[in-house]
Amino acid sequence: MTDVRLIGLDWGTSSLRAYLYDADGNVVATRQRAWGIRHLPEGGFAAALQAITVDWPACVAVAAGMVGSRQGWREVPYTNVPADAASIARGMQRADACDSHALWIAPGLCQRTPADVMRGEETQIIGALAQQPLYHASARFVLPGTHSKWATVADGRIVAFDTVMTGEVYALLMQHSILSAGVPVGAMPHNMEAFTRGVCVARDSGAEGAFSRLFSTRAQMLAGDLDAADVPDFVSGLLIGEEFRIARMRNDGDIAPLCLIGESALCDRYIVAAGHFGYGSPHVIADASAQGLWQLASAAGLLAKATLHSFSGVAT
Amino acid sequence: MTDVRLIGLDWGTSSLRAYLYDADGNVVATRQRAWGIRHLPEGGFAAALQAITVDWPACVAVAAGMVGSRQGWREVPYTNVPADAASIARGMQRADACDSHALWIAPGLCQRTPADVMRGEETQIIGALAQQPLYHASARFVLPGTHSKWATVADGRIVAFDTVMTGEVYALLMQHSILSAGVPVGAMPHNMEAFTRGVCVARDSGAEGAFSRLFSTRAQMLAGDLDAADVPDFVSGLLIGEEFRIARMRNDGDIAPLCLIGESALCDRYIVAAGHFGYGSPHVIADASAQGLWQLASAAGLLAKATLHSFSGVAT
Numbered sequence: 001m002t003d004v005r006l007i008g009l010d011w012g013t014s015s016l017r018a019y020l021y022d023a024d025g026n027v028v029a030t031r032q033r034a035w036g037i038r039h040l041p042e043g044g045f046a047a048a049l050q051a052i053t054v055d056w057p058a059c060v061a062v063a064a065g066m067v068g069s070r071q072g073w074r075e076v077p078y079t080n081v082p083a084d085a086a087s088i089a090r091g092m093q094r095a096d097a098c099d100s101h102a103l104w105i106a107p108g109l110c111q112r113t114p115a116d117v118m119r120g121e122e123t124q125i126i127g128a129l130a131q132q133p134l135y136h137a138s139a140r141f142v143l144p145g146t147h148s149k150w151a152t153v154a155d156g157r158i159v160a161f162d163t164v165m166t167g168e169v170y171a172l173l174m175q176h177s178i179l180s181a182g183v184p185v186g187a188m189p190h191n192m193e194a195f196t197r198g199v200c201v202a203r204d205s206g207a208e209g210a211f212s213r214l215f216s217t218r219a220q221m222l223a224g225d226l227d228a229a230d231v232p233d234f235v236s237g238l239l240i241g242e243e244f245r246i247a248r249m250r251n252d253g254d255i256a257p258l259c260l261i262g263e264s265a266l267c268d269r270y271i272v273a274a275g276h277f278g279y280g281s282p283h284v285i286a287d288a289s290a291q292g293l294w295q296l297a298s299a300a301g302l303l304a305k306a307t308l309h310s311f312s313g314v315a316t
Numbered sequence: 317m318t319d320v321r322l323i324g325l326d327w328g329t330s331s332l333r334a335y336l337y338d339a340d341g342n343v344v345a346t347r348q349r350a351w352g353i354r355h356l357p358e359g360g361f362a363a364a365l366q367a368i369t370v371d372w373p374a375c376v377a378v379a380a381g382m383v384g385s386r387q388g389w390r391e392v393p394y395t396n397v398p399a400d401a402a403s404i405a406r407g408m409q410r411a412d413a414c415d416s417h418a419l420w421i422a423p424g425l426c427q428r429t430p431a432d433v434m435r436g437e438e439t440q441i442i443g444a445l446a447q448q449p450l451y452h453a454s455a456r457f458v459l460p461g462t463h464s465k466w467a468t469v470a471d472g473r474i475v476a477f478d479t480v481m482t483g484e485v486y487a488l489l490m491q492h493s494i495l496s497a498g499v500p501v502g503a504m505p506h507n508m509e510a511f512t513r514g515v516c517v518a519r520d521s522g523a524e525g526a527f528s529r530l531f532s533t534r535a536q537m538l539a540g541d542l543d544a545a546d547v548p549d550f551v552s553g554l555l556i557g558e559e560f561r562i563a564r565m566r567n568d569g570d571i572a573p574l575c576l577i578g579e580s581a582l583c584d585r586y587i588v589a590a591g592h593f594g595y596g597s598p599h600v601i602a603d604a605s606a607q608g609l610w611q612l613a614s615a616a617g618l619l620a621k622a623t624l625h626s627f628s629g630v631a632t
Contacts, residue, residue, distance in 0.1 A: 070538070114517075114528075115535035147494075147531060163531035165493070172488040177481070178463075201430075207565040209525035211558055212430075215463060215479035219431035222386070242527055249523040 004028070004057045005303050007101060008293030009049070011067035012036055012120055018052045019290045025298075027290050029056070037066050037073075045073040049101065062092070062297045064106040064289065065120035073103075078110035078117060082157040085126045089299035106296055109158060116163050120289070121149045124261050125158055127292030128285050135259060140247070142282070144262045144270055146171075148243055152256065164246065166239045174232055179217045182228045192272065194230035198237020199273045202245050210242035240269055244277040258282035320344070320373045321619050323417060324609030325365070327383035328352055328436055334368045335606045341614075343606050345372070353382050353389075361389040365417065378408070378613045380422040380605065381436035389419075394426035394433060398473040401442050405615035422612055425474065432479050436605070437465045440577050441474055443608030444601050451575060456563070458598070460578045460586055462487075464559055468572065480562065482555045490548055495533050498544045508588065510546035514553020515589045518561050526558035556585055560593040574598035 008019040014036035020029040035041055035048040043050075049061070068076035079091040091107035108119030121143045129135055136156040143149040146167035152160045174180050189195065202210035217234055220226035226234055247254075258274060260267045260282045267284045274282050297303055324335040330352035336345040351357055351364040359366075365377070384392035395407040407423035424435030437459045445451055452472040459465040462483035468476045490496050505511065518526040533550055536542035542550055563570075574590060576583045576598045583600045590598050613619055 110535065110539065114521075115532040115539060115541065117535045117538055162528060163535075164528060165530050168493055169485075169527075169530075172492055176488055176492065177484055205430075207523035207525075208562045209523075209527060209565075211485075211525060211527045212478060212480060212562045214481050214485075216431040219426070219433045219479075222433055223426065223431060225431065246524045246528045249525075 004059055006294065006297050007053055007056065007059055007061040008290055008297070009052075009061060009063035009067070009103075010065055010120065010123070010289040010293065011063050011072075012065040013038055016048060016052060017289070018056075019293065020053075020056050021290075021294055025291075025294045030290075037069070037071055045095075049103065053101065058101060060297070060302050061101040061103045062106065062293050062300070062302065063095075063103060064123035064293060064296070068093075068105040068107060069119055072105070074105055076105045076107045079107045079122075081109055081111050081161065082154075082159045083109050083122065084157045085295045085299040088122060088126065089296050089301075092296070092300055104297075104300065104302060106293075109161065111161060114162065116161060118149055118151075118161060118163070121151070121161075121261075122158060123292035123296060124288045125151055125153065125292070126295045127288030127290065128259060128261055129153065129156070130291050130295050131285060131288060132259065132283065135257065138256045139259055140251075140254070140256045141259050141261060142243075142270060144240075144260065144266045150243065150247055152251075162246070162250075164243045166243055170236060170239050173214070173235055179214070179231060179235060181218075182221065183231045184229050187229050187232055189233045189236050189269075191230050191233045194226070194233035195237040195240075195269060196272060196276065197226075198234040198239075199241035199244075199276050200237075201234075202238050202241025203276055205245065207249070209245065210238045213238060236269065237273070240273050241276070244273050244279075248277055260284045261288055262286070320375055322610060322613050323369055323372060323375055323377040324606055324613070325368075325377060325379035325383070325419075326381055326436065326439070326605040326609065327379045327388075328381040329354055332364060332368060333605070334372075335609065336372050337606075337610055339619075341607075341610045346606075353385070353387055361411075365419065369417065374417060376613070376618050377417040377419045378422065378609050378616070378618065379411075379419060380439035380609060380612070384409075384421040384423060385435055388421070390421055392421045392423045395423045395438075397425055397427050397477065398475045399425050399438065400473045401611045401615040404438060404442065405612050405617075408612070408616055420613075420616065420618060422609075425477065427477060430478065432477060434465055434467075434477060434479070437467070437477075437577075438474060439608035439612060440604045441467055441469070441608070442611045443604030443606065444575060444577055445469065445472070446607050446611050447601065447604060448575065448599065451573065454572045455575055456567075456570070456572045457575050457577060458559075458586060460556075460576065460582045466559065466563055468567075478562070478566075480559045482559055486552060486555050489530070489551055495530070495547060495551060497534075498537065499547045500545050503545050503548055505549045505552050505585075507546045507549045510542070510549035511553040511556075511585060512588060512592065513542075514550040514555075515557035515560075515592050516553075517550075518554050518557025519592055521561065523565070525561065526554045529554060552585065553589070556589050557592070560589050560595075564593055576600045577604055578602070 006021045010017040016035040092104045095103040141151045322337040326333040332351040408420045411419040457467045464482045
């Protein structure tokens with residue numbers, strides 16, 4: 001395995017992925033473990049890094065995600081928006097106590113008003129911009145999930161972003177609230193018609209918003225207008241629709257193209273919702289963290305150093 | 317104990333209260349048990365009624381609340397809005413298998429668009445209207461709680477209402493979500509300044525709404541701008557503020573007087589929030605269910621029958 005320049009680490013709360021790159025930025029090997037920062041193996045962060053890179057050549061490593069949070073390996077202060085690969089790279093800090101690799105941890109981003117933070121998503125957006133240069137001028141990136149992120153890119157920089165707690169609130173409502181009473185145990189989202197109804201209720205709630213319509217789920221079920229098995233889809237539609245409603249309220253008349261970054265099944269729901277809010281069909285990128293880590297390493301000037309380090313590592 | 321005309325039962329999910337009235341509608345005795353419909357004693361509904369009315373004269377009884385739901389003693393179909401005491405009384409149904417008392421159960425109310433339901437709150441509103449005739453022409457009643465109800469009264473009728481899941485969502489967020497991470501265990505709302513900040517963030521969110529600001533709680537805490545111990549107050553302010561924001565969006569320019577029905581500590585928070593949304597100081601009624609049950613019995617013509625039944629009951 002020659003000509004290796006970089007190890008990239010996408011290190012979140014629940015999982016750790018490692019990428020090995022050649023000199024052209026191509027990923028030549030990928031590994032994944034369940035060693036998120038809350039589920040580390042014995043020996044902690046250093047042991048996890050050693051184990052996931054075992055047999056890989058020593059070279060510089062770049063990490064992004066919750067590994068840079070207060071509960072991570074080292075807390076790396078947030079970089080303010082507007083931000084691009086260069087400003088994020090300037091905020092990187094080197095982790096101590098790492099023998100095998102020079103490890104640099106990327107900062108997340110923060111925004112003052114409304115107060116918001118992200119860690120890891122900024123790296124995906126930087127990667128997506130490298131994949132899709134046409135989005136440099138103007139785009140909105142949506143990263144669906146536990147805490148969905150909506151980020152606005154203008155002139156190649158992330159200028160603003162918002163977090164909506166869609167996935168977490170959905171799980172709480174379906175696991176613990178009155179809305180789940182009577183829903184068959186293990187009922188999973190499956191009915192796109194019920195999902196679409198939820199999306200449209202959120203949209204048509206106008207300035208009142210979907211929070212004012214949550215209980216209508218229960219009322220419709222009691223009235224026989226919503227099948228109990230369809231409640232998860234309807235609530236999913238309400239909450240994902242609410243993300244789009246918020247975006248529309250914030251950016252009325254907005255024509256920035258929409259780009260989704262996330263796994264396919266979830267992105268499919270966002271594509272349906274986008275259609276009901278008058279957005280053109282969004283572009284979908286499954287994962288851009290590998291490319292983002294490479295971009296950050298490049299912007300930080302670590303790739304040249306990486307070569308040297310790699311060679312010295314091989315020599316010892 | 318003479319001249320007794322009625323027993324009123326406020327029978328909800330978690331508690332049962334019984335009132336004994338004289339011929340003028342004065343409550344001459346009150347009892348409370350933890351026998352909500354999900355916590356019945358052995359023997360179920362009939363045993364609970366027998367036990368809570370032990371030693372009271374046999375007379376007609378009227379019940380309101382979840383006792384009339386699908387999980388209650390008997391499911392009594394909802395009455396549609398617009399509704400008043402007379403139309404609610406017409407919807408009452410007699411429960412079977414009750415030996416000691418002729419028991420009539422009041423219906424709840426339902427609304428088609430947006431789909432919504434209530435059971436028990438309609439009786440409180442009817443009672444409040446009897447206490448405060450000046451609200452007949454036009455008023456908005458707010459019943460804070462697990463599922464807060466906002467009801468609009470016009471020309472003596474409940475014409476529309478909305479449920480906001482404030483209390484339930486607050487509990488879910490504080491017990492299970494990322495927002496509670498780092499919050500001292502057992503931290504209770506105590507800081508009205510933090511509460512007021514939350515109210516104002518909800519208000520200033522405009523058409524985007526407080527759901528888009530939930531995660532700002534976390535971001536402010538990480539930035540050191542919000543003390544972890546103040547998170548419960550801030551979130552309480554966000555969610556209660558959201559109720560007022562929704563109401564303002566729905567009824568812009570609305571000048572109907574606001575009347576709160578609920579326990580004092582919670583109503584105090586709504587009074588603070590009301591001030592930040594430009595409402596005049598709301599009137600507060602601690603509890604109006606006893607009066608509401610009497611009004612419904614009267615509208616149903618049960619008070620005359622009650623006398624007869626009472627006499628025959630005493631004779632046996």
